[in-house]
Amino acid sequence: MSAKPVSFDSHPPHGHPENQGPSTQNVDRASTASHPPSVKPDPTTTAPHPKLNPHGAKGSEPSSSSSGPAELSDLKVRLRNALRQYPDFPSKGILFEDIMPIFSSPKLHADLVKALxxxxxxxxxxxxxxxxxxxxxxxxxxxxLALRLDAGFVPVRKQGKLPGKLETEGYEKEYGTDFFQIQSDAIAKGQTVLVVDDIMATGMFYYR
Ligand SMILES: O=P(O)(O)OC[C@H]1O[C@H](OP(=O)(O)OP(=O)(O)O)[C@H](O)[C@@H]1O
Ligand SMILES: Nc1ncnc2[nH]cnc12
Known part of the structure; x- marks a missing residue:
């Protein structure tokens, strides 16, 4: 549905040409489910998109009455503060953004799905x-996310994991090369598709 990635975080990705400086996050802060992070104002929060349609297309009614731009920016602050940074992992020069603290907390996990x-x-x-x-x-x-949007879910897997007729595409990553595969009949003609991933690092997969 869009060739351009929609970033959950409005910072350019790590390693992207627009983001060659140090991380804007606290590298030495470790937050966990049992030690929740402090909430800071989010200077990167953007205004709502003009196409926002609260009564629009299929499955478009948000599932909470308190949802909206203010709730979304609050959720983004909490989620960003839950990330943990590991410098030089898995190799020197890589700042690894660990998303797992979000999933170890049921509250943050629910916040994540809601925010998406x-x-x-x-x-x-x-x-x-x-x-x-x-x-x-x-x-x-x-x-x-698919459940929340009343959409189907289709996996794109690393090479050699999917059966049947496949489409294959190679791509460069921040620390290596790999191949993605999808089943050829997984998406019907005319269907709109949203590709979801955890992080843009170099953005190579999206921008090439
Ligand atoms: O912006 P890019 O440079 O393209 O990098 C981002 C990609 O790299 C990671 O995948 P990876 O295959 O390393 O790890 P995973 O299997 O744990 O998701 C990450 O999950 C993204 O898919
Ligand atoms: N910097 C990074 N942090 C977390 N996951 C990644 N995958 C690729 N680059 C990454």
Missing amino acids: ELEVRAKFDKTPDVIVGLESRGFLFGPS
């Missing part, structure tokens, strides 16, 4: 028919 739903509804005037999740960490986000 609100973001999609704010960004697009029609919800997607299919959510495509990229292995591995895209699988943490895709199925729960």
Whole structure:
């Protein structure tokens, strides 16, 4: 439905040409479910998209009466503060953003799904028919978001994992090369698709 990635975080991705400086997050702060992070104002929060349609297309009614731009920006602050940074992992020069503290907390996990739903509804005037999740960490986000949007879920997997007729595409990553595959009949002609993943690092997969 869009060739351009929609970033949950409005910072350019790590390693992207627009983001060669140090991380804007606290590298030495470790937050966990049992030690929740402090909430700071989010200077990167943007105004709601003009296409926001609260009564629009399929499955477009957010599931909470308190949802909206203010709730979304609050959720983004909490989620960003839950990330943990590991410098020089898995190799020197990489700042690894660990998303797992979000999933170890039921509250943050619920916040994440809610925020993704609100973001999609704010960004697009029609919800997607299919959510495509990229292995591995895209699988943490895709199925729960698909349920919230009344969409199907289709996996894109690393080479050699899917049976049947496949489409294959190679891509460069921040620390390596890999191949993605999808089943050829997984998406029907005319369906709108939203691709979901955990993080843009170099953005190579999206921008090439
Ligand atoms: O912006 P890019 O440079 O393209 O990098 C981002 C990609 O790299 C990671 O996948 P990876 O295959 O390393 O890990 P995973 O299997 O744990 O998801 C991450 O999950 C993104 O898919
Ligand atoms: N900097 C990074 N942090 C977390 N996951 C990644 N996958 C690729 N680059 C990454």
